[in-house]
Amino acid sequence: xxxxxxxxxxxxxxxxxxxxxxxxxxxxxxxxxxxxxxxxxxxxxxxxxxxxxxxxxxxxxxxxxxxxxxxxxxxxxxxxxxxxxxxxxxxxxxxxxxxxxxxxxxxxxxxxxxxxxxxxxxxxxxxxxxxxxxxxxxxxxxxxxxxxxxxxxxxxxxxxxxxxxxxxxxxxxxx
Numbered sequence: 001x002x003x004x005x006x007x008x009x010x011x012x013x014x015x016x017x018x019x020x021x022x023x024x025x026x027x028x029x030x031x032x033x034x035x036x037x038x039x040x041x042x043x044x045x046x047x048x049x050x051x052x053x054x055x056x057x058x059x060x061x062x063x064x065x066x067x068x069x070x071x072x073x074x075x076x077x078x079x080x081x082x083x084x085x086x087x088x089x090x091x092x093x094x095x096x097x098x099x100x101x102x103x104x105x106x107x108x109x110x111x112x113x114x115x116x117x118x119x120x121x122x123x124x125x126x127x128x129x130x131x132x133x134x135x136x137x138x139x140x141x142x143x144x145x146x147x148x149x150x151x152x153x154x155x156x157x158x159x160x161x162x163x164x165x166x167x168x169x170x171x172x173x174x175x
Contacts, residue, residue, distance in 0.1 A: 005054035026156035033159030
C-alpha cells in the first residue's frame, strides 16, 4: 500500500468529548510541536527548504511558516470561545497565506521562534482551563459548531501532521 503523502499520520479523526487523560496528551502534543518542528528542519539547506513535501504541495519553508499562522488563529479562537458566547470566527485562506512573500522567503527561524513563544503562552492558558471550559464552542462558517475539546484534538494532530510532512520528505530524500 502506497503512503498518502498528504496524510502521513492519517486524517484527523475525533471521537467526541475527550477524557482528562486525552486532553493532557493533546496539551503535551501542543507543547512539543515547536521542538518537533525545529528538529525536523534542523540543518536543512536553502535548496532543501525549497523542496515541496509532495508533488503539488507546499515546500518545507511554507510548511514551517504555516504552523504559526494556523496556530495563532487557533489560539485566538480559543480566547474568543472562552470570552464570548458561541462567537462566529473568521476563517482564512491558508493556501493564499502560504503564497505571501514572507511565507516564501522569510528565514524559518522567525516562525520557529514565533511558534515556540506562541505555544508557551497557549499551553499556559490550556493548563489553566477547567474541564467545562473545553465544552465551550465557536462557530466556524465552513465547519459549523466546534467545541474547544475538538479544536484541542485537532491542533494536537495538526502539529504532528505537518512535522510528519517534513520528516517523511527527509526520509524519502535521504536527508
